[in-house]
Amino acid sequence: AQSVTQPDIHITVSEGASLELRCNYSYGATPYLFWYVQSPGQGLQLLLKYFSGDTLVQGIKGFEAEFKRSQSSFNLRKPSVHWSDAAEYFCAVGDYNYGQNFVFGPGTRLSVLP
Amino acid sequence: SQTIHQWPATLVQPVGSPLSLECTVEGTSNPNLYWYRQAAGRGLQLLFYSVGIGQISSEVPQNLSASRPQDRQFILSSKKLLLSDSGFYLCAWRGTGQYGYTFGSGTRLTVV
Numbered sequence: 661a662q663s664v665t666q667p668d669i670h671i672t673v674s675e676g677a678s679l680e681l682r683c684n685y686s687y688g689a690t691p692y693l694f695w696y697v698q699s700p701g702q703g704l705q706l707l708l709k710y711f712s713g714d715t716l717v718q719g720i721k722g723f724e725a726e727f728k729r730s731q732s733s734f735n736l737r738k739p740s741v742h743w744s745d746a747a748e749y750f751c752a753v754g755d756y757n758y759g760q761n762f763v764f765g766p767g768t769r770l771s772v773l774p
Numbered sequence: 775s776q777t778i779h780q781w782p783a784t785l786v787q788p789v790g791s792p793l794s795l796e797c798t799v800e801g802t803s804n805p806n807l808y809w810y811r812q813a814a815g816r817g818l819q820l821l822f823y824s825v826g827i828g829q830i831s832s833e834v835p836q837n838l839s840a841s842r843p844q845d846r847q848f849i850l851s852s853k854k855l856l857l858s859d860s861g862f863y864l865c866a867w868r869g870t871g872q873y874g875y876t877f878g879s880g881t882r883l884t885v886v
Contacts, residue, residue: 694874703864703877750817766817
């Protein structure tokens with residue numbers, strides 16, 4: 661069965677510092693990978709997605725993620741964090757041909773220090 | 775453009791009372807619709823999904839039910855709420871041929 665792990669439950673960084681949020685997946689085929697962000701009390705917003713091709717994908721808000729098949733990872737990065745980036749981040753894996761749903765990771769909560 | 779509406783935004787209900795949360799999608803037809811629950815400090819749990827009118831699939835046994843009376847309407851219900859039903863409920867849709875979800879803004883349900 662497919663699964664997604666996000667090893668870091670909570671990360672705190674200083675504003676202006678770089679950020680990397682980890683995501684590892686277990687999947688039998690080539691996965692479709694996603695990162696979503698959730699601000700407090702809000703729904704989830706898609707940051708970026710990977711289907712195929714270039715393994716480094718660019719998303720909104722200055723985020724990027726790199727797909728590494730050998731490591732089964734899809735880590736999210738941002739070179740300089742802004743206070744408004746404080747939120748919860750979810751990695752998800754899916755396959756359009758697999759059932760109807762995706763599997764979400766447990767989430768990583770990001771706090772940003774001024 | 776496609777939009778998804780979910781209401782109410784917050785709800786406080788006593789134990790044993792009924793529940794009805796509504797989700798509607800605009801600007802698309804025949805979407806796949808989903809209800810997720812997010813308990814405090816936890817990830818997202820898929821509750822129900824629907825690929826068409828009257829077609830409901832349940833992922834986990836629970837005190838809740840879902841219905842899809844119209845193509846772009848998805849309702850989450852309960853006859854008698856339990857304390858454990860408290861959480862943040864998210865509706866989402868995915869169009870045919872699309873690979874990502876679009877989420878609604880969520881409903882914070884507190885059962886007291």
